Amino acid sequence: MLHTPQSPVEKEVTSPDAAVLSKVVKRYTSAKGEEFTAVNGLDLRVGRGEVVAFLGPNGAGKTTTIDMLLGLSRPDSGTVELFGLPPQQAVRAGRVAAVLQTGGLLPDLTVAATVRMLGSLHPGADIEQVMARAGVTALRDRRVAECSGGEQQRLRFALALLSDPDFLVLDEPTAGMDVVARRNFWAAVREDAARGMTVMFATHYMEEADQFADRVVLVDRGNVVADGSASALRASLSGRTVSARIAPQEAAAVAAHPQVRSCVPRGDRHYFDCADSDALLRVLLERTSATEIEVAPRSLEEAFMALTTQEGSR
Numbered sequence: 001m002l003h004t005p006q007s008p009v010e011k012e013v014t015s016p017d018a019a020v021l022s023k024v025v026k027r028y029t030s031a032k033g034e035e036f037t038a039v040n041g042l043d044l045r046v047g048r049g050e051v052v053a054f055l056g057p058n059g060a061g062k063t064t065t066i067d068m069l070l071g072l073s074r075p076d077s078g079t080v081e082l083f084g085l086p087p088q089q090a091v092r093a094g095r096v097a098a099v100l101q102t103g104g105l106l107p108d109l110t111v112a113a114t115v116r117m118l119g120s121l122h123p124g125a126d127i128e129q130v131m132a133r134a135g136v137t138a139l140r141d142r143r144v145a146e147c148s149g150g151e152q153q154r155l156r157f158a159l160a161l162l163s164d165p166d167f168l169v170l171d172e173p174t175a176g177m178d179v180v181a182r183r184n185f186w187a188a189v190r191e192d193a194a195r196g197m198t199v200m201f202a203t204h205y206m207e208e209a210d211q212f213a214d215r216v217v218l219v220d221r222g223n224v225v226a227d228g229s230a231s232a233l234r235a236s237l238s239g240r241t242v243s244a245r246i247a248p249q250e251a252a253a254v255a256a257h258p259q260v261r262s263c264v265p266r267g268d269r270h271y272f273d274c275a276d277s278d279a280l281l282r283v284l285l286e287r288t289s290a291t292e293i294e295v296a297p298r299s300l301e302e303a304f305m306a307l308t309t310q311e312g313s314r
């Protein structure tokens with residue numbers, strides 16, 4: 001048999017990356033026949049062993065990208081590779097597993113029975129070890145229907161570990177969990193990441209990205225708008241937020257000032273993101289009737305808001 005240099009096995013061995021997405025485009029057609037571009041030429045490389053947060057507002061294209069990464073849908077153009085293989089092949093080989101937002105659990109089974117049942121599809125899987133890694137051992141005799149949302153997500157995490165994957169993809173795994181459940185969930189994931197597993201998770205929460213990821217990839221309108229460590233991202237977006245109680249017409253005039261990068265109304269205040277807070281303070285004091293003015297270092301949340309603030313609707 002001819003041995004071609006581009007055979008999948010050889011590529012897999014030499015590929016240094018867990019995932020490579022190149023110029024990926026995905027369009028949807030609405031019921032009215034209108035085309036909408038959900039992912040718009042996205043380029044992304046995820047190295048082995050990285051823990052990457054895929055962060056973006058609603059509708060940014062996170063789930064669409066993850067579906068393509070898992071081989072659940074195909075890009076209209078561009079390419080997706082996992083360990084140098086087409087996604088479906090990598091998934092079939094058990095290299096990749098996912099924790100998705102919903103589905104996949106039978107309410108009347110116990111936690112242990114669920115893991116055993118799906119474990120039977122993975123010869124050699126260590127059921128007890130998988131339950132311990134996902135932190136569900138204490139829940140073993142509880143029916144799925146009686147588990148909280150956070151406990152069900154940990155069970156999904158256990159199921160994802162059955163194939164002993166090299167790459168774990170999580171789509172908003174902690175949506176709806178309280179702070180404690182979220183912390184416990186991430187402690188379990190981080191333990192696996194420490195063993196060298198590559199992890200990519202989609203989230204809306206900047207704080208979650210900051211705490212649990214080595215790298216934050218910020219997406220908006222189907223494209224990457226920032227990429228780096230949370231601290232590098234914060235530094236590159238350094239600046240201050242000036243907030244005040246101010247009339248909307250005056251806020252709009254201030255927002256047009258060249259120093260202002262964005263202006264977001266929240267509650268009864270307007271938040272101006274700016275490079276030079278002193279200049280902005282002068283404008284507010286001298287040219288408006290703003291009151292209760294505050295200056296604060298910009299949080300990551302605000303950096304995120306500033307980068308993804310939608311200018312006009314799509």
Ligand SMILES: Nc1ncnc2c1ncn2[C@@H]1O[C@H](COP(=O)(O)OP(=O)(O)OP(=O)(O)O)[C@@H](O)[C@H]1O
Nearest residue numbers: 028029030038056057058059060061062063064065
């Ligand atoms: N099957 C579909 N048909 C038409 N449009 C779709 C379809 N799936 C997603 N979209 C649209 O594509 C865009 C991207 O959706 P996607 O679910 O990937 O975003 P997301 O970043 O995961 O958002 P969220 O954080 O709300 O889950 C959205 O505007 C969405 O309405």
